[in-house]
Amino acid sequence: MTTVAVTGAHGRMGKLIIENINAAPDMGLVAAFDIVDIGAPVGMGTGTEGVAGDVAVGIAVSDAGEIDSVLARTSPDVLIDFTIADAAVRNVEAAVRNNVNLVVGTTGLEPYQEEIAGLIADRVSAVIAPNFSVGVNLFWKLLADVVSYIGDWDIEVIEAHHRNKKDAPSGTAMHAAAVMSAVLGGRELVHGREGLSPRGDEIGIHAVRGGDIIGDHTVLFAGDGERIEIKHQAHSRQAFAGGAIRAARWVVDAPGGVHSMDEVLGLSQPIFYKKIE
Numbered sequence: 001m002t003t004v005a006v007t008g009a010h011g012r013m014g015k016l017i018i019e020n021i022n023a024a025p026d027m028g029l030v031a032a033f034d035i036v037d038i039g040a041p042v043g044m045g046t047g048t049e050g051v052a053g054d055v056a057v058g059i060a061v062s063d064a065g066e067i068d069s070v071l072a073r074t075s076p077d078v079l080i081d082f083t084i085a086d087a088a089v090r091n092v093e094a095a096v097r098n099n100v101n102l103v104v105g106t107t108g109l110e111p112y113q114e115e116i117a118g119l120i121a122d123r124v125s126a127v128i129a130p131n132f133s134v135g136v137n138l139f140w141k142l143l144a145d146v147v148s149y150i151g152d153w154d155i156e157v158i159e160a161h162h163r164n165k166k167d168a169p170s171g172t173a174m175h176a177a178a179v180m181s182a183v184l185g186g187r188e189l190v191h192g193r194e195g196l197s198p199r200g201d202e203i204g205i206h207a208v209r210g211g212d213i214i215g216d217h218t219v220l221f222a223g224d225g226e227r228i229e230i231k232h233q234a235h236s237r238q239a240f241a242g243g244a245i246r247a248a249r250w251v252v253d254a255p256g257g258v259h260s261m262d263e264v265l266g267l268s269q270p271i272f273y274k275k276i277e
């Protein structure tokens with residue numbers, strides 16, 4: 001049984017992750033933290049008085065300010081954090097102090113990267129990823145492999161999200177461009193085109209916004225007389241929650257230090273070369 005604590009228990013991702021833990025026979029929730037909804041029972045029915053899921057698990061949401069004492073008392077194997085960047089750094093500190101492994105999905109951690117790596121060192125094991133979707137991690141991997149063969153074709157990244165998404169382009173699209181640019185030894189990125197804009201050897205990036213699209217990413221490789229499109233489409237946040245749960249199972253047996261989803265998924269080798277058994 002892997003015992004788990006969740007920070008951001010009242011958030012969209014936190015609720016879904018708690019539902020996943022409650023549904024997993026090999027996992028048990030031992031603590032849940034937030035800065036709102038403190039004292040509310042976890043697992044008493046979504047949208048009513050409880051925080052997530054339909055099964056009562058006998059746990060109330062703890063005040064994030066008391067994370068040290070609650071972690072010390074409950075000794076979880078792993079803490080899953082989907083909060084906000086500065087809170088995530090404090091939660092990582094508390095987990096390391098209490099010898100608890102980590103799965104961190106909070107985004108915007110770039111300014112804190114070195115601090116977090118220094119805190120963790122090899123004291124605990126952590127998986128930190130800006131996108132826990134298995135499909136998106138495979139998508140990035142496919143792009144790196146494909147671009148190594150057809151890097152001289154024209155490359156366009158097209159992403160589509162719901163009308164309420166505030167930032168553009170998406171971090172996933174930017175990471176896709178960065179992965180391909182790195183393989184190609186550096187490429188200029190051109191965001192949209194208007195007026196006279198002759199194509200060079202740039203990677204074009206385009207953001208579409210509308211309706212309730214959860215998140216589509218397409219990379220178009222266009223050559224002479226043919227083209228390839230590689231596309232990922234997210235149907236729900238379960239894509240991220242499922243990946244985080246998979247990382248939580250993996251991290252408890254991993255060596256100390258910070259790990260990526262590539263390692264969790266066994267994608268460290270180019271997948272095109274993987275032997276089919």
Ligand SMILES: NC(=O)c1ccc[n+]([C@@H]2O[C@H](COP(=O)([O-])OP(=O)(O)OC[C@H]3O[C@@H](n4cnc5c(N)ncnc54)[C@H](O)[C@@H]3O)[C@@H](O)[C@H]2O)c1
Nearest residue numbers: 008010011012013034064083087105106107130131132240
């Ligand atoms: N890596 C991925 O695959 C992935 C996927 C989806 C979202 N995210 C990221 O996860 C984070 C959360 O996303 P969300 O949609 O669930 O946001 P949300 O706003 O719905 O939830 C965040 C929760 O964290 C709580 N919180 C804030 N400070 C806290 C603290 N110190 N301790 C405990 N809880 C605290 C908030 O009260 C809130 O309930 C964001 O950074 C988002 O970008 C990552």
